[in-house]
Amino acid sequence: MPDRRPFRLRSRAVTGLDLEALVRQKRILICCGSGGIGKTTVSAALGVQAALMGKKVLTLTIDPAKRLANSLGMAQLGNTETLVSREHFRRSGMKPAGSLYAMMLDTKHTFDELIERYAPNEEIKKNILKNRFYQNLSSAMAGSHEYLAMEKLYQIYLDGRYDLIVLDTPPTRHALDFLEAPGRVRAFFDRGISQWFLKPYLTMGRLGLSLLNRTSGTVLKLVERVTGAEFLRDVSEFVTGLADAFDIFRSRAEEVLHVLRGESTSFLLITGTERGALEEVSFFYRRLREAGLPFGGIVVNRVNVDPLTGRAGSLFSRAAVISGPLRESLAVFLREKTRLSVPATRKLVDNYHHYQSLFARDQAVLEEFTASFPAGIPVRVIPVLDEDIFDLGGLAKINSFLFAPGA
Amino acid sequence: MFVDKILAKRLIFLSGKGGVGKSVLAATLAWMAARRGRRTLLVELDTIATIPLIFGKPGNGDSYRENPLAPGISCLHVDGKSGLEEYLQMMLKSRRFAQRVFRSPVYQYFVNIAPGLKELMAVGKLWDLEHKTGPAGRVPLYDVLIVDTPATGHTVSYLQMPLTAAGTVKRGLVRKEAQKVVDLLQDPVKTSFHIVTTLAEMPVNEAVELHATISTRLAMPLGCLFVNQVYPPFLAGADLEAYRAWEKEGLPEPGPDQPLSPEDPRIHERSILACAQSWRRRRETQKIQWERLRQGLPDSPLVGLPFIYDAESPMKLVQVLSETLENTDAGSPAISFAE
Numbered sequence: 078m079p080d081r082r083p084f085r086l087r088s089r090a091v092t093g094l095d096l097e098a099l100v101r102q103k104r105i106l107i108c109c110g111s112g113g114i115g116k117t118t119v120s121a122a123l124g125v126q127a128a129l130m131g132k133k134v135l136t137l138t139i140d141p142a143k144r145l146a147n148s149l150g151m152a153q154l155g156n157t158e159t160l161v162s163r164e165h166f167r168r169s170g171m172k173p174a175g176s177l178y179a180m181m182l183d184t185k186h187t188f189d190e191l192i193e194r195y196a197p198n199e200e201i202k203k204n205i206l207k208n209r210f211y212q213n214l215s216s217a218m219a220g221s222h223e224y225l226a227m228e229k230l231y232q233i234y235l236d237g238r239y240d241l242i243v244l245d246t247p248p249t250r251h252a253l254d255f256l257e258a259p260g261r262v263r264a265f266f267d268r269g270i271s272q273w274f275l276k277p278y279l280t281m282g283r284l285g286l287s288l289l290n291r292t293s294g295t296v297l298k299l300v301e302r303v304t305g306a307e308f309l310r311d312v313s314e315f316v317t318g319l320a321d322a323f324d325i326f327r328s329r330a331e332e333v334l335h336v337l338r339g340e341s342t343s344f345l346l347i348t349g350t351e352r353g354a355l356e357e358v359s360f361f362y363r364r365l366r367e368a369g370l371p372f373g374g375i376v377v378n379r380v381n382v383d384p385l386t387g388r389a390g391s392l393f394s395r396a397a398v399i400s401g402p403l404r405e406s407l408a409v410f411l412r413e414k415t416r417l418s419v420p421a422t423r424k425l426v427d428n429y430h431h432y433q434s435l436f437a438r439d440q441a442v443l444e445e446f447t448a449s450f451p452a453g454i455p456v457r458v459i460p461v462l463d464e465d466i467f468d469l470g471g472l473a474k475i476n477s478f479l480f481a482p483g484a
Numbered sequence: 485m486f487v488d489k490i491l492a493k494r495l496i497f498l499s500g501k502g503g504v505g506k507s508v509l510a511a512t513l514a515w516m517a518a519r520r521g522r523r524t525l526l527v528e529l530d531t532i533a534t535i536p537l538i539f540g541k542p543g544n545g546d547s548y549r550e551n552p553l554a555p556g557i558s559c560l561h562v563d564g565k566s567g568l569e570e571y572l573q574m575m576l577k578s579r580r581f582a583q584r585v586f587r588s589p590v591y592q593y594f595v596n597i598a599p600g601l602k603e604l605m606a607v608g609k610l611w612d613l614e615h616k617t618g619p620a621g622r623v624p625l626y627d628v629l630i631v632d633t634p635a636t637g638h639t640v641s642y643l644q645m646p647l648t649a650a651g652t653v654k655r656g657l658v659r660k661e662a663q664k665v666v667d668l669l670q671d672p673v674k675t676s677f678h679i680v681t682t683l684a685e686m687p688v689n690e691a692v693e694l695h696a697t698i699s700t701r702l703a704m705p706l707g708c709l710f711v712n713q714v715y716p717p718f719l720a721g722a723d724l725e726a727y728r729a730w731e732k733e734g735l736p737e738p739g740p741d742q743p744l745s746p747e748d749p750r751i752h753e754r755s756i757l758a759c760a761q762s763w764r765r766r767r768e769t770q771k772i773q774w775e776r777l778r779q780g781l782p783d784s785p786l787v788g789l790p791f792i793y794d795a796e797s798p799m800k801l802v803q804v805l806s807e808t809l810e811n812t813d814a815g816s817p818a819i820s821f822a823e
């Protein structure tokens with residue numbers, strides 16, 4: 078049985094991240110991190126554990142790729158909340174006291190819903206829905222994802238149908254936009270600036286431009302030259318059509334930020350041991366602090382551990398990576414002990430060296446990484462697993478590391 | 485040779501799921517191109533700036549300037565905002581006036597609301613770089629552009645922008661520019677799009693999806709499928725039998741009262757076996773994914789790259805990978821799961 082105590086570093090600068098407490102106490106958990114480090118898998122695993130703990134939980138992903146469906150072993154997920162069936166859990170030997178729902182955000186659909194709700198009348202609603210600028214804006218453009226994710230998250234939160242929502246964000250660079258979304262939407266729907274710049278264009282055409290100052294006028298002329306006049310007309314129609322809804326959008330964006338800063342939310346940073354991913358997490362940690370958003374802890378995924386004990390820090394940290402002469406004598410030892418051929422014993426010893434090197438490297442990387450944070454930072458480690466994770470059973474395996482009792 | 489065929493293109497894209505080793509592979513191809521005496525530009529398309537780190541140089545940061553990394557290799561970080569500013573500056577002529585425009589709140593507002601404009605400008609910059617000539621005039625400044633792209637979903641939304649713009653904007657410069665860019669992206673003589681994956685469930689899924697998107701929706705010329713981080717085959721034949729016997733025999737638990745020196749092979753025996761068992765399981769996991777990949781993409785030329793664990797530095801990794809690629813023939817995919 079592998080040892081699953083939280084990992085310990087020599088410096089002891091970290092504490093075990095108590096995910097069970099977070100799942101029990103919070104209403105929103107947001108997982109951030111760069112791409113390719115298993116963020117979606119971790120989000121899905123948190124959902125599974127919450128369901129086992131008796132919660133009614135929704136795992137929401139806004140990643141353009143269909144990863145959540147993958148992680149939950151489901152064929153497809155739409156913009157609708159799909160219940161992961163009891164039968165499905167049963168097949169993986171689990172009997173959840175609560176229930177797990179999964180959903181993938183359909184950006185276009187969410188935006189349409191918003192327009193339908195807030196357009197002042199039928200005619201404007203119809204015009205906006207077929208406005209080309211709007212269609213472009215609403216269909217999978219970078220930037221609108223983040224705002225819409227917040228909008229959906231907030232809607233679901235207000236509905237109060239779930240005990241917990243786990244949100245899986247897009248890769249970091251865009252997740253940062255996500256933090257800026259409330260501010261950006263405020264700027265976007267700023268009545269002052271949008272009308273100052275667009276109203277004249279709509280009502281007076283090009284003549285209106287001369288009423289603006291020289292720089293603004295030039296900018297608009299430039300925009301027209303670059304994009305063609307239709308673009309500006311489309312923008313005008315969009316902005317003026319929704320003018321009255323701006324205040325609602327703005328106050329909603331502020332409410333969202335308020336909830337994100339509140340007691341019921343926690344941000345988890347997910348990383349691997351690659352330099353790039355670790356740097357992103359450090360950067361993201363600073364951003365959370367600056368923005369006054371609640372930081373929960375760090376999950377380091379795919380850490381090379383001691384294959385014998387399954388632990389991140391133990392035997393190998395004391396024994397240095399085996400030297401050349403020792404490799405030689407190990408090969409001789411195996412040859413005497415077994416019927417393996419000379420090349421085979423060499424392969425096995427080389428493979429041992431391979432695992433040791435990776436383990437030693439990750440050990441050093443994590444030492445350095447955690448040392449750059451305040452002492453006692455909550456961290457959890459998930460080892461590299463030999464099998465692929467793509468069903469509930471796999472997620473349960475991830476949870477055996479995420480939720481192992483503290484040592 | 486096989487790699488010469490890859491490097492014969494002017495515009496080489498690499499994409500795939502995050503974490504599969506795109507950046508290192510991009511650096512490797514650049515290294516090989518430079519060794520063939522070709523002036524190479526590595527382009528980071530709105531990714532985290534990591535390529536200069538591979539070459540042991542500081543990242544490009546936010547600067548929008550070509551950064552020399554090694555003889556014959558430069559790197560440029562392309563993002564849409566700088567691309568747009570550069571473009572507008574060209575149109576505005578006066579530098580000071582341009583600066584004032586960029587600071588104007590109306591401009592800021594416009595840049596934020598114009599959907600896809602930043603993405604369009606970033607991809608447009610690739611056209612610009614492909615057409616850039618050296619000080620002598622007619623000679624192209626770069627022989628090869630190797631583009632490292634962000635995670636799959638975002639790569640597609642970038643590359644789709646010129647198509648969308650050419651389709652929706654009726655007049656104006658955007659329309660004209662967009663069509664030029666589309667023509668370059670779809671040009672089978674100049675451009676090729678390679679997919680990178682590892683043998684794990686989700687990277688394989690994304691590779692198969694990406695392949696469909698590139699060939700249908702984007703209509704771009706597809707190159708190879710690079711299969712990265714492949715484990716070597718486990719023991720076979722008589723060795724496998726001997727291994728099983730050793731595994732079955734069971735190993736003695738080292739008692740606490742027999743302290744052994746770290747030099748004693750006996751204290752390593754259980755670890756060697758545990759590592760061997762893990763190797764075997766990982767190879768089996770990869771085999772399953774290999775079969776899924778073959779099934780999903782039966783016609784794609786596959787290029788296998790080994791899992792390299794002992795490179796002391798990313799640059800060393802680049803060198804090892806380039807040796808592997810030098811010895812790869814078009815006919816043999818270099819990986820096989822025949823066992």
